[in-house]
Structure formats: structure tokens, C-alpha cells
Amino acid sequence: MAQRWLLPALLLVGFGLAFAIPEYNLLNKYVQLVMMYVGINIILTVSLNLVNGYMGEFSLAHAGFMAVGAYTAALLTQKVLPVAAYPGLFPLAVLAGGLMAAVLGLIVAVPSFKVRGDYLAIITLAFLMIVKSVIENIDTIGGPRGIPGIKKLTTLPWVFFWTVFSIWVVRNFVYSKYGRGVLSIREDEIASDLMSVNTRRVKFLAFMVSSFFAGIAGALFAHLLQFISPRVFDIIKTTDVLIMVYLGGIASIGGSILGATVYTVLLELLRPSTVAAMLAWLPAVVFDPLNEYFIRHLGVWRMVIMPLLLVLVMLYWPRGIMGLREFRWFIPKRDLEAHHRQPAHGGNHGVAHGH
Amino acid sequence: MALLTATRVRHYFGGLCAVSDFNLDLQPGELVGIIGPNGAGKTTVFNLITGVYRASEGSIRLRDTELVGKTPHQITALRVGRTFQNIRLFRDLSVLDNVRIAHYAQVRYSPLEALLHLGRYRQEEQRIIENSRRLLSIFKLEHLAGEIAKNLPYGSQRRLEIARALAIGPELLLLDEPAAGMNPNEIDQLMEFIQWIRREFQLTILLIEHQMKLVMGICERIKVLDFGETLAEGPPEAIQNDPKVLEAYLGEEPVG
DSSP: OOOTTHHHHHHHHHHHHHHHHHHHTOSOHHHHHHHHHHHHHHHHHHHHHIIIIISOOOOOOHHHHHHHHHHHHHHIIIIISOTTTOGGGHHHHHHHHHHHHHHHHHHHHTHHHHOOHHHHHHHHHHHHHHHHHHHHHOGGGTGGGOBOOOOOOOOHHHHHHHHHHHHHHHHHHHTSHHHHHHHHHHHOHHHHHHTTOOHHHHHHHHHHHHHHHHHHHHHHHHHHHSOBOGGGGSHHHHHHHHHHHHHHOTTOHHHHHHHHHHHHHHHHHTSHHHHHHHTTTSOHHHHHHHHHHTGGGHHHHHHHHHHHHHHHHHHHOTTTTTTTEEEGGGSOHHHHHHHOSSOOOSOOTTEEEOO | OOSEEEEEEEEEETTEEEEEEEEEEEOTTOEEEEEOSTTSSHHHHHHHHTTSSOOSEEEEEETTEEOTTOOHHHHHHTTEEEOOSSOOOOTTSBHHHHHHHTTGGGOOOOHHHHHHTOTTHHHHHHHHHHHHHHHHHHTTOGGGTTSBGGGSOHHHHHHHHHHHHHHTOOSEEEEESTTTTOOHHHHHHHHHHHHHHHHHTTOEEEEEOSOHHHHHHHOSEEEEEETTEEEEEEOHHHHHTOHHHHHHHHOSSOOO
16 A cells, blocks of 8 residues: 655655755756656646547547647747746736637637547647648737747646646546546447446546646646747657657556656657767767767657557557556545455565556 | 426438427326337437537427527436446446536536635535435445446446436436346346336436336336337336337237
8 A cells, every 4th residue: 555645755855956956046947848848748748648549549649639739828928928027927828828829729629529439539639730821820829930038937847747747637537426427438438328437527627627728738838938830830740749648657646657758758868969879979980970870860860769659559559558458546535445345465576456 | 297208209310300290298107118120219319408419490498498509418417327238437437436527417516616616615526425425325335436447347347327417416317228238136226226226316207128028127208219200108018019019129929
């Protein structure tokens, strides 16, 4: 049985570190940046998992919701809110980004009443393309050039806060009647309806929560990268999140966290300079041609390696790191006890079979 | 006053008339059986009552409420529970979750309370866990609460499906071939069991069944369908000797 007090204690330590690391430069700037990307990617993965994992749909619209959140927040901090004078207004901009994305999430939920599977995937892809071309064609928000010079307002404590908040809310949602409704829709939608589940309402809520956090992640992302353009939020971005979801495992919050972390760190390790530094010990005869043809072109190779990773994961490891399983920490005590009245015997290694 | 009244219900699949002029008058507490050869439209009647299909013509009323035009979850929330001919459990979910999901309409907390685990969330969750466990123990499934539904043996899956239907808190229970795949001994137990839940949960039961032993044994009234039409209706003894029924089931010549 996991220690229940350990989680709040870890959160407190985490928050302390999130403040202390940038304040006292405990880690170098690059590592801090990667940590923030990890956080943002966790938010994206956990939220997409709600639709693609728990509900069993295949949404490709996540980068679109992210774009809506990013643009809304960036325009607010650039043109409306006096964030220079009051940096405390930044969370409002982030929240507005999330809410705007949630509203669009409601619109995408409507076709999901009628269609499922491949067809819904195509509709979400169309939505992503619409968002991108709408942004490209509005000149007042930069058109294809995007918005440069966004203030760097995303900090480690904020990323930490929003990451914890998104995990907490998605977890709460999953362990409620609506979350069980989402699971039952994945299993058998007609039976679910006949067991009194209001499937439309459940789908509305799931899409709304999912797109809300995609918007939040987009807003944080914009104020970290300090530059956004429609190109940033294309299908490649969605593919990244998909890989993180399926690598971590469907219908698992713990899996999403692991998937996002592993993938983000992996991407950083695949940077030409990092790989070159790691392989510098090789003799020049081997290293030079390797550097010439492969390492220096890793930016391009990435586009081959990462989608290939998605294909391989879905073919040979469809459950990912912990698909359909969950860390005991994330399961409410009431649920755990109801499922196992008698104390579970050893050898469980802190991982419980979810649902 | 009748619990369920179906009046001149018709349903077409394209040009095919699957159910024609279906009438039913179900009094509270009754146990009525629907029999008929394969393809007679029995399951279609269940699907019409529960809103899976929308009747092309006619009216189906639960007391004073018109059911035609309502969605399945609305009808189910009016306390109509059902099982399926081919077991339709949520196969990858736990036994407990299967039963908990069916409480959806009875759980009273808002989405906001669910997202923040505040307000009525705790007490409502506790209440449905207790009720689910009570149902599971009635069906001798309590020790399997954490088991994944698809791993249960066939008989237990059948019981779980009935437990899940009862979790809705039904007044009217529709059982679609509850004895399918059971041996005579199990059918005897099932007959006793159906009688028992009917008393215990004060149910009105409408059931579809091919096992004559079960239908003749427990139903107070039987309705015979063939090609979407009602062939005969009446108490078991009358149905057993009805020449039209014998013809539909056994062919032209009456046998023994």
C-alpha cells in the first residue's frame, strides 16, 4: 500500500524545487528549459489520453487546440493585458487560452455523436487544418509570419503548477461517473447508453477537458518559445503528442507522464550537438563520416525516426509502458479498496491494474 | 394502471416490416414472456422499448410517459433495465465498474464537483460503491469485484449482466434470452432466481426466451410473435395447445 502522506510531501518538495532551481541556478539554463518542455508535454499527453486512450477515439486535433490557446494567450499578453507592469496577470492569459480552446473542443465534440473511429479521426484532422489556415489568413495576428517577441512569462513554478493541476483534474475526471462513462463508451457505446450513461454529455465533457488543457499547454508553450506561427502547430506537433500517448500507454495517467518525459528527453538527446558530444570518444575514422552523413542531419532524420517510433510502438508494444494500468498513487483510496476488499498480496510493485 | 403500454407499434427496416401491430399491456408486477421463432422480431421489440430504434408508427408508454422519440439513456433513467441476447458487458472493465457505470443516472453530482472531487462527490461515490457491492454479493460476485469482466466464466458473466441491469434501479426489467447456453439444471436455478429478484426488487419482467421449460414454468402470460406479427397471447396452458403456435414452431402437423 502506497504511503498516502508521501504524495503531498513530494508535491511540496517539487514546488520548493520549482522555485529554488531558477532562483539559485541549481541546474543550468538548458536543463531548466528541458524541464519546462517536459511539463508542457505532460499536460498535452495527459489531456490527449483522455480522448485517445480512455475514450478510445483517435483525435488529431490536439495541436489545433494548442494553437488556439497559444494565440489567445499571446495576443492577450502582447496587446491587452499590461503584463509588463503586472506579471500576476499572466495566469489569466493562460486560463483564457484554455477556455478558448475548450469552447472549440465543444464544437469538435459534436461530430463525435455521429461518427467514430477513422471517420472522426479525419474530421479532427480537418479541424486542425482549418485552425491552421484561419490563423495563416488573418493578417492582424501575423498571418503566416506568426507572432514574434512574446514575453518570456512561462517559468518553472508556473509549469509545475499547471502540470500538477492538469494531472489532478484529469485524474479526478477519470475517477468519477463521467470518467467511467468515457470508459464505457470505449467498450460499447450502445450498451453504455442503455446503462443510462448520457453519452453526448460525457463526450462533450471529455473533449472540453482535453482541449482546455491543450490550450493551457499552448499558452505556456508560446510564452516559453517566445515565438509562435501557424507552422509550429501542424500535424507534426500532433504526431509528437500521439507518440507520447502511445509510448506511455493508453488510459493511464502514470503512463502519460512517463511517455512524455521519456520522449522529450529522447528528443533532446537526439540533437546533433548532444549526439556529437556523446560520440566524441569514437576514433576519428568512425566519427567523421558518421558526423558528416548522419549526426549533422539529425534534424531531418528526426522526421523519419520519430514517426517510425510511433509505427513500431503501435505494432509491437500497443500497450506502451503501462497501458490500461495505473500507479496506485493516482487511484482514489475508495476505488482501490472497493476493488480489493482483502489486502492485495505482495509482488505488486506499486502498480495496480486499473479499472 | 398499466406500467407499460404499447399500442399499434410498427417498425420497418427499409422495406421490411420487422414488427407490425404490436400491442402490449403490462401490469405492475407481472412476468410476461415473448416467444417466437428466430427473426420473429422479439429483440426488435426490446430495442423499440429501450429506444435503440425509434418506432416507425405507434406509441409506447411507460405509465404516462411516451417513450417513442426518447434516447436510450433517457428511457433507462426512467427505470427500465435490460440485458442482451449476446452478453454485452464492458469487457475490459472491472466487475465493480460494470455495475457502477449503470448508476450513472442516479448519481447526483455536477461535472464541476466531479472535476474537483468536491461537494456531493464523496458521499455519492461511497453510496454507489456500497450499492454495487450489495448487488454483487446478491449475485455471489463480490469476491470478483476487482476482476476484469471478460475473465469471468460464462455463467458469472450472465449473472453480472443481470446485476448491472438491476443497478439502474429498474421498475421494468427486460431479459433477452437469460437462459441461453445453460443446461437444464442451471435453468432450474435461473427460474427460481428470476422469481426471487422479482419479489425482492419488486420488478415487472418482460422476457424473451427459447427455453420452453423456463417460459412455461414462470411466465404468467405469453405472447407469441412470428414474422413481426402477434400470433397468440395468453396464459401458458392456452399457448401450449394453440394450433397456430404449434404450426409456427413445429410445422403443419400437430405433434403429440
